[in-house]
Amino acid sequence: MLAIDGTATAEDLQAVLPTPDRRRRGAVAVIECFQEIPCNPCADACPRGAITMPENISQRPVFDPDKCNGCGVCVGRCPGLAIFVVDYSYGEDTALLKIPYEFRPLPQAGDSVTALDRQGAAVGSARVVKVQEQKNRTTILWLAVTAAMATAVRNIRLSGEVRA
């Protein structure tokens, strides 16, 4: 539970993960922002108006998955690093994830890395598709993972064999 150990529950996630129908329609943001904190850069960031703030900056952002095309601008902008993009239409049994990443060294496109879940446990491997460095120093990593893993994976660890 978030308040006790910092991990979202299945119930928390259920409310923000895309519906099966939305999944089929391609890339979409997953906003894992579960607390009312005074913050609104995600709403400023979205070029399509898919993320809006209710009247009060301390409320949680309101997300319209139908307006979202999964561009990922919000992923790099969220101060809490709490927004991810998932694209289940990426391949037959492969999903594309975009995650915010603030560690050095950065992986390189083509690297195979260890995929970690919300508790930091290794759940498989991911292939780095693209490394999108940004001016604000939050890098957006594009990861190809099995579709079954896409809901769980939220971080990576560089695998020993990737970097000498």
Place this chain on the structure above:
Amino acid sequence: MKEVDIVVIGGGPAGLSAAVHAAKMGAGVLLLERSQALGGQLVKQTHKFFGSRQEFAGERGFDIAHTLMEQIAQQEKIEVWTNATALGYYPDGVLTVKRNENFRTFRPRKLIVATGASEKALAFPNNDLPGIYGAGAVQTLMNLYGVMPAKRVLMVGAGNIGVIVAYQLLQAGVEVAAVIEAAPRIGGYWVHASKIRRCGVPILTGHTIRQAHGTTQLTGVTVCRLDEKWTMIPGTDTLFEVDGLCLAVGLSPLTELLWQAGCKMNFVPELGGYVPWRNEYLQTTHKNVYVAGDVAGVEEASAAMVEGKLAGLAAAFALNHQTADFAADYRAAKQQLNALRSGPLSAKVCHGLCKVMLEEAM
């Protein structure tokens, strides 16, 4: 003795913002900072700020510090003294200052105290071993000087500072054994907690330190569980082998100058300890003394910057400095501060503020 419109004491987010906005109103400002550089804690803060665009949301603390310092540099009305410590403020309106090794006196027409806060400590056996740090020292070593404070660290405190500094340690390549927190719930933003959780760092709420181990330096820490009455539960000890222990157990406002100036104070646990009574213009019971930032109550840096703006505008206005957009500017800042404090996480701060808010207008 030098006469000056406004002296701002403290070059952190509140003081920088106060100086900029007072100078924009036309007031002459002397900004005193006791360390060698401006910026306060901002210069060590590598995370992106929350809030809205007006408080630089999405920008990192050290970048915000540079932006504010540039604004200061552009203001001809502001004189900056670093290595300058305010020593006392006396009934005849004289402020004494030590700059480098020289003693100086001023007679400011208004004083804005933005001295910030200091870290609280924690009592446990062997808490004086090398390797035990406050979170501020860890940030200074890592983020200012590029020095790794330890190889494996246990963090105490899951408030925002604890979870943020734990993340910074990971970024610096330090292993974080766990974050322990005596309270039953995480006090920091959950998004910060989740960032370290997905790096595999356990967060143990309802846990405290029983003792530290080591002879010449820290070698380990015994941690145990607390029951709902905050009593240590026997038989729940866990030993963490670590060479670093980082304490992030809260801040106390640095109010010595306010006491000495004779401002009326009140003990408000929600705001970190003793804080001054103030009216809505951030003016204390001493009519020439204003406050802003953590010295007025421990809060986020975004709120400190807005308080600095309000205090700077109000102090300059009280000296008959005027601009066409003063009223609108002041009102907007006031609304900004209210918005920042509108969420459930600010309920404690708001409750605390009620205990030190003076009703009468300036």
